[in-house]
Amino acid sequence: MKDIGRPSARQLLIATAVLMLLIGGTTVPGLFSFDNITQMLRQISVTGIIALGVTFVVIAGRLDLTVGSLLSLCAVVAITLHDEISPIAAVTVPIIIGLVVGCINGFLVAILRLNSLIATLGMLSVLQAVALVWTSGQNALIDRPEATWFAVIGRGYLLDVPIPVLIFLLIAALTAVLLGMTRFGREVFSVGGNEIASRFSSIAARQVLFTCYVISGTLTGMAAIVFSSRVMAAQNNSGSGLELQVLSAVILGGTSLAGGDGGIGRTIIGVVLLGFIQNALLLIGLPYYVQWLVSWVVIIGVVWTDVASRRGRVLA
Secondary structure: OHHHHHHHHHHHHHHHHHHHHHHHHHHOOOOOOHHHHHHHHHHHHHHHHHHHHHHHHHHOOOOOOOHHHHHHHHHHHHHHHHHHOOHHHHHHHHHHHHHHHHHHHHHHHHHOOOOHHHHHHHHHHHHHHHHHHHHOOOOEEOOOHHHOOOHHHHHOEEOOEEHHHHHHHHHHHHHHHHHHOOHHHHHHHHHHHOHHHHHHOOOOHHHHHHHHHHHHHHHHHHHHHHHHHHHOEEOOOOOOOHHHHHHHHHHHOOOOOOOOOOOHHHHHHHHHHHHHHHHHHHHHOOOOOHHHHHHHHHHHHHHHHHHHHHHOOOOO
16 A cells, blocks of 8 residues: 555645746746746756765665755866866866765765765765855956857857756766666665565675765766766865755655665756745745745755655545
């Protein structure tokens, strides 16, 4: 009965979000216009790329709270290196930083067996400090944003489709194949579902967890490049609070915080739904901080739905 109840509970939550969208489409002028949809998709591409990586970590039964601070660090590094060295350095170094941070997180959680919440929360503070030291508290700006090919990554179009959206879709396709059609993907689900049983099934659980964090860190570095190219500037707190939006999108799509259940397609749905809801709030004219309240409501609602469906009743 639990297996039957769980999908219906998630479907009910997504149906509620879709209903909110339909109501918004009839009450908010221009919400579903082509220009607004294009701009909305461009904006959520950064969150979406990060969410794809975090999906691996959550399915494996862990958390990654470093993505916001990691994006801040990678973004200020990219902007700084663009003028001081070259645009090539601005593209390659953030990916390397994301890879290294992913390895450190993986080492702390998978090898040292630290609690993922505590380990990544500590790394979050470290990354914030490094970003602050790197910038000395100053904004990082590209001197001549109109004269560099770096702008094409975040501001360009291909056949009237924003390049950030194409990058997001390409990474989504690759991660969908990795998670859904490879042995590694099956091992991620196994570790998240029952880590002890997976070890008895000759699955290298530590290696799987380590790789999930490497994927999350690397994709965050890539997202930072897209962000930097679109904004052409960065601050030491550019990604502040982004981990909340990413986690909201992942679990809104139906990936369980308990691990062992989820998917790339679900994450894409969650990212798009949350993006439309936040966009509608802005078009209505509500303050930006209302988005954080919506994210909180989404997290509480999805976690409550997931727990209720697992235990078979709404209240304990």
